Amino acid sequence: MMDEVEITDKERPFEFRQCISIIKSTGKKAANLMELREVIAAVSDDSIFHHTYQYFLKEHILEYTNDFAQWAGESLEERALAEQLSNIDPYSCKTISDLRAALVDVIDSYLESFPEPRDALPGDEFFFNETVTFVFPVGVRAKNLAEFLIALRFIDRGCIYYHFYEARMRVTAGTDDFSRWLEDSLLKTELAKKIRAIDPFMHTTEEIRTHISGMIMEEVSSDMEMAGVRS
Numbered sequence: 651m652m653d654e655v656e657i658t659d660k661e662r663p664f665e666f667r668q669c670i671s672i673i674k675s676t677g678k679k680a681a682n683l684m685e686l687r688e689v690i691a692a693v694s695d696d697s698i699f700h701h702t703y704q705y706f707l708k709e710h711i712l713e714y715t716n717d718f719a720q721w722a723g724e725s726l727e728e729r730a731l732a733e734q735l736s737n738i739d740p741y742s743c744k745t746i747s748d749l750r751a752a753l754v755d756v757i758d759s760y761l762e763s764f765p766e767p768r769d770a771l772p773g774d775e776f777f778f779n780e781t782v783t784f785v786f787p788v789g790v791r792a793k794n795l796a797e798f799l800i801a802l803r804f805i806d807r808g809c810i811y812y813h814f815y816e817a818r819m820r821v822t823a824g825t826d827d828f829s830r831w832l833e834d835s836l837l838k839t840e841l842a843k844k845i846r847a848i849d850p851f852m853h854t855t856e857e858i859r860t861h862i863s864g865m866i867m868e869e870v871s872s873d874m875e876m877a878g879v880r881s
Contacts, residue, residue: 663791664831666801668808669816671704671781678778683726683767686718686776687757695746696780702740702749703819704781706855707811715851716740718753721776726768731760739851741818785812795836795873799866807855814858815850828862841869 676697680686690698701717714720715736723732734756743749761767770776788809792798813827825846833842844865848858 662831662835663793664798664801664827664835666788666790666792666805666809667785667812668788668806669707669783669785669812670808671700671707671783673700673779673781676778676780680776680778682769683722683728683731683757683761686721687754687761689778690718690750690753690757693778694780695750697778698746698750698753700779700781702738702753703816704783706815706850707808712854718776721770725770725774725776728760728764728767731757734760736851741850795832795838795866795870798832799863799870802859802863802866807859810855810859814855814862818850838869841865 676693678689678693678697680689705714705716713736714723714732716738719732719735722728722735735753738749738752738756740749743752788805790801790805792801815826817827817830818825829842829845832838832845845862848861850858853861
């Protein structure tokens with residue numbers, strides 16, 4: 651019997667995966683900030699996760715970083731509160747409970763100054779949802795930088811979300827799947843640092859794709875120039 655050959659990090663190709671979410675209603679809604687606060691305090695962790703971490707998996711308004719902030723700013727026109735809610739970084743919270751507490755604290759503080767906030771128009775209430783998320787490989791692998799660049803340009807934005815945003819909950823804080831593979835498998839430490847320096851809350855998934863593609867294109871061009879000099 652032949653011995654199994656262990657694949658090292660340097661030999662391991664990058665396998666692109668994608669996540670899709672099926673939305674289901676919790677049956678809970680809020681028409682004003684006091685109701686929003688009470689439901690946030692009691693709703694499931696899955697609902698909090700959906701309205702915060704998964705904000706960048708959905709079509710969204712870039713001005714905000716979660717559904718609560720978007721609703722406060724757009725439906726209630728409470729711009730100051732929307733900004734405060736947008737400043738909450740879910741990836742800095744160790745647990746959903748910590749994130750829930752941060753959301754409640756911001757709303758409580760705001761209500762102390764503005765105890766009689768306006769109601770949303772009928773039909774424009776905040777509807778609390780949850781999601782069932784499925785992750786699956788898309789059948790695309792990359793063994794080198796050029797293959798990675800080509801794949802990155804054409805994969806679905808759900809892949810970008812999974813490997814750049816969702817990865818921050820699976821691996822070391824501030825680390826994404828792209829930069830980790832580039833560093834561990836291709837030994838592209840400086841390129842990995844540049845990718846990790848991209849602020850996820852300042853860009854859409856498509857902008858993340860563009861930024862990373864540009865950085866990799868520069869690296870590929872640099873590698874080709876170096877190869878030309880050596881030859």
